[in-house]
Amino acid sequence: MSGDKPVPEPPTFPGRSWLLPSALLDADHDPENGHPGRPPKRTARDWVVDFTCFLLAVFIGLLGVETVRSEPDLPQAFAVVDQVLGALACAAVWLRRRWPVGLAVAMVPVCFVSNTAGGAGLVALFTLTVHRPFRHVAWVAGASVALIPLFFWLRPDPEVSYPWAVFLAALLTAAIVGWGMFVRSKRQLMLSFRDRARRAETEAALRAEQAQRLAREDIAREMHDVLAHRLTLLSVHAGALEFRPDAPQAEIARAAGVIRESAHEALQDLREIIGVLRAGEPDDADRPQPTLAALDTLVSESREAGMKVVLDHDVTDRAAVPAAVGRTAYRIAQECLTNARKHAPGAEVTVTVSGAPGDGLTVSVRNPPPSGEVPPVPGSGQGLIGLTERATLAGGRLDHGPDQDGGFGVRAWLPWG
Structure with a gap:
């Protein structure tokens, strides 16, 4: 009788706990x-x-x-x-x-x-x-x-x-x-x-599924931050060519050059992200990730696109900034410049970076209200949400919202040291 039939295994039901x-x-x-x-x-x-x-x-x-x-x-x-x-x-x-x-x-x-x-x-x-x-x-x-x-x-x-x-x-x-x-x-x-x-x-x-979901969200956030900047440049210069067909030849050539360069950079960034999805290719490791030192280049690209950008960089030893913190600060400034270009064209944007080891790194981007009526531009609001998540994951915080004079400001604090 000890060879009696074992009790059947408990059936599983999605979302329910098993019987005792x-x-x-x-x-x-x-x-x-x-x-x-x-x-x-x-x-x-x-x-x-x-x-x-x-x-x-x-x-x-x-x-x-x-x-x-x-x-x-x-x-x-x-x-x-x-x-x-x-x-x-x-x-x-x-x-x-x-x-x-x-x-x-x-x-x-x-x-x-x-x-x-x-x-x-x-x-x-x-x-x-x-x-x-x-x-x-x-x-x-x-x-x-x-x-x-x-x-x-x-x-x-x-x-x-x-x-x-x-x-x-x-x-x-x-x-x-x-x-x-x-x-x-x-x-x-x-x-x-x-x-x-x-x-x-x-x-x-569940842990594997959560890890995959977080990885997908991180990739989606990266694609948004990287490609939005490049594609906005393409849109601005393509719009200028469309509405000013009688522009001088030199200006048309400059806009076409910016479009070509932005498209090339967008393809390179997209290739980099796809390489992450494919578990990395040998060429991907050769391309460094942006850090705080690349902020000057980002501002120069925005100025070449016709934006008015004032950069107040108060960090003397930029090499001492951790790579992860610098990259987060770069992405925050990049997204803020992209939003300002779309929602406040022609307005002067002020980018302020300050901080020291032990005090943290502060990134502030502000633009006044645009002059004249701004045509509606497509946007889902996911950029600021992604920035908030990115700052939180880095151990910092991010605040954003309109100013009293009608402008808009973003202020982020990131731990350093």
């Missing part, structure tokens, strides 16, 4: 269709185990037949009833999986009346102990043990004394209960291990 192992041991459910109250389909192994339990009950019942025949004062009719009840009890062993509690309860009075039903009663008690909580086992086993002295008082064993017969029967009942509890505990332990393994796999999958 004890609940799985106590539940009559179909692991294939999930309908409660339906017995699981027997496998070949289940049939072997059930047939073994049936043969064991029959074997013990046959031993009981010899005991019944050796009772001198037992009426013949009662002996026949004893054997009939024993045969029915052995046949009922096949129902032990479906109704473990009902079968065990029914076996208590049957075993009190029939000596040949003892084997079936032991199998039913073992099944109850394995599949149901101890409170059910305590009632059934307690009732069985309480009836043992009365049973041997009414039907004494001709070969064993009364005290020994009561002791051995009680000991056998306790052994069956102990064996069943051991099997149940072992199954609960295995189910707990499986549950922990499933939880560990699920948590690992």
Whole structure:
């Protein structure tokens, strides 16, 4: 009986926690269709185990037949009833999986009346102990043990004394209960291990999914910060060529050169990001990431595009600025210049960078309100959100909003030292 069918593995449901192992041991459910109250389909192994339990009950019942025949004062009719009840009890062993509690309860009075039903009663008690909580086992086993002295008082064993017969029967009942509890505990332990393994796999999958999501967000933020600046330059100069077809040849050539250079830089930046998606190419490592030292170049590009930019760089030792902090400051200034070019064309933009080791690095970008009416430009507002996230990830903070005079300002603080 120790080879009884293992309890089916708990089904998984998205967004729900698994059942406890004890609940799985106590539940009559179909692991294939999930309908409660339906017995699981027997496998070949289940049939072997059930047939073994049936043969064991029959074997013990046959031993009981010899005991019944050796009772001198037992009426013949009662002996026949004893054997009939024993045969029915052995046949009922096949129902032990479906109704473990009902079968065990029914076996208590049957075993009190029939000596040949003892084997079936032991199998039913073992099944109850394995599949149901101890409170059910305590009632059934307690009732069985309480009836043992009365049973041997009414039907004494001709070969064993009364005290020994009561002791051995009680000991056998306790052994069956102990064996069943051991099997149940072992199954609960295995189910707990499986549950922990499933939880560990699920948590690992969630962590991997979160890492992928963060990586996608970081790549999307990088693409926005890098490409928005280049494409805005393209849009400004292409618009100038469109609305001023009669411009001087030198100005048209300069605008075309800026468009060509911006398109080339945009393609290089896009190639760099795609290289990250492809786990990096050899050429990608040769291209350095922008730092605070590249801020002068960024301002020069904006001035060449026709912007009025004032740079107030108060950091004397720029090489001492950590690369990650400098890159974050560069991206903040780049996005702010892009937004100013789109939403406040013609306005003078002031970029202020100050700080020292231990005090942090402060980047401030401000522009006054634009003169005249500004045509609507496409924008989703994700740039400032991305800047806030970038500053937060770097351990700093970022504030932005309109000024009292109608202008707009962005101020970021980044840790340094």
